[in-house]
Amino acid sequence: MADRPLLLAAPNVSEGRDNAAIESIARSFGAARVLDVHSDADHGRSVLTLAAAQGELADGLVEGGRAVLERVDLRRHEGVHPHVGALDVAPIVYLSGSERGAACAEALTAAGRIGGELGVPVFLYGQLATDPSHTERARLRAGGLAGLRARMDQGELAPDFGPPTADEGAGATLVTARAPLVAFNLDLVTDDVEVARRIAAELRESAGGPHGVRAIGLSLPARGCAQVSFNVHDPLSTTLAELVTAVGARAAVARAELVGLA
Template sequence: MAPWRDDAMPVAPRPPVALAVPNVSEGRDAATIHALVEACEVPGVRVLDVHSDPDHHRSVISLAGEPLALQDSLVDLAAACVDRIDLRRQRGAHPRTGALDVVPIVAFDDDGIGLASEIALGLAGRLATEIALPVFLYGAVATSSDRTRPRDFRRDGLEGLAHLVDEGGLVPDAGPPRLHPSAGAVLVGVRPPLIALNVWLPDATLTEARTIAARVREAGGGLPGVRALGLYLPEAGMAQVSMNIEDHRAAPPALVIAAVRAEAERLGVEAGDAELVGLIPRDAVLGGPTPSAMRISGFRPGQVIDPTGVA
């Protein structure tokens, strides 16, 4: 019999890599942000990007890793959020429902929805049983056609959501039947890649920022798949149009930024630099204007995500 050789064995397949972009309701305290990021750093998971904003009082953490390791990372993050964030004392410009506010698992295409859904549903169960947090599902794993996006749960604020749950008008998909007293609830979902962009308006009023946002978002007859808010951020000392691009093929970032600048010009308002929050898919920047041409300040090559090499 021939001797056994390592090189005669088939090569084990590489474990699938998943991407999650948890948003936490802390953007000011550096020690807390560091502790939350550190909680994510488990074997098999990489922290790709961290974006914190003191006015939004929010941090966006981009994680990639093996599915079960990614679940472990997010459970540890949830526990750290419960320990360190108290929504009863926390205020910020960005709407929120929880300390660990929203956990999207990213499906880059239809083929990825199955794996992303398994991760999301498994995570929801673990957050319920291990951390005792109520969980609402959205996106591809939503259990109600009336609530498929995070904004569907946030429309009446945290207090409104708590009242709705207390009155029995909405039941968590997993976990306790009431919101956590200090940590609220967690929104767990599956969605395609989303691009979060802000455009600064150095001399605009809040009213002007809101007008521009209303004109560029889909709901106002603007660009398809674009969600936009007009905000005034005291820490920065200026207004901002804060946007999510849900379909970058229908509304490329360059087109969205150009639309904001055009609407600002119509109002006689100066539009400043743009800002990318988190990651951007490679195909959203290939073949179009460069980030510098779009005036995206602080852009780093590491913010470009490729579904074939996220880890």
């Protein structure tokens, strides 16, 4: 045990409204300790932060993933966050470079077991992507689950693990190993989602925006506002203060929100 590094995981579950289901899922990750649960009804999503030793973390993700499939059916999903699976993403997070190899190994173990034991197609993304077009999650999520299923059925996409087709209720799971990132949301005063989408498009790294920034614009009907939702992959290079300033120069900001711990 002492020789196995402590790793984190940040499974994203496509359920943000059913508190009983979320609480049941959160109790289902075996020996992995649940550090945080962040649920959002508008997003239709819960982000959990787990910690466990190498070996125990993959076990926990499989056990938790089984609970997710029992409690979450995408045919009844409500929420605006892009997704392709009930257990939508399951990144393994390393806190230092010395743990990167262990995290990659744990992610591959978890991916193989989710595909084999739970019968869910698994796509590797980020630094574990086996296809360069799978590096960014957005490419895999294009068209949502319906689009992913169509591309799989047409032979355009093949999962790295698990069955060659995706069930309508369970979908697929995306797995990687990565360093910590910051998931950060800014609610705007306006409810005009096109304003949020324009700002997100301008601030993405892929469009010439700050380094390491991924962004989408969303409408949050329960809150009555639009939101710019960020993943900041290098928060030491691009600070949250810079993003608040950049968004504030384009639209009035009502509130800020951090999501998860890793």
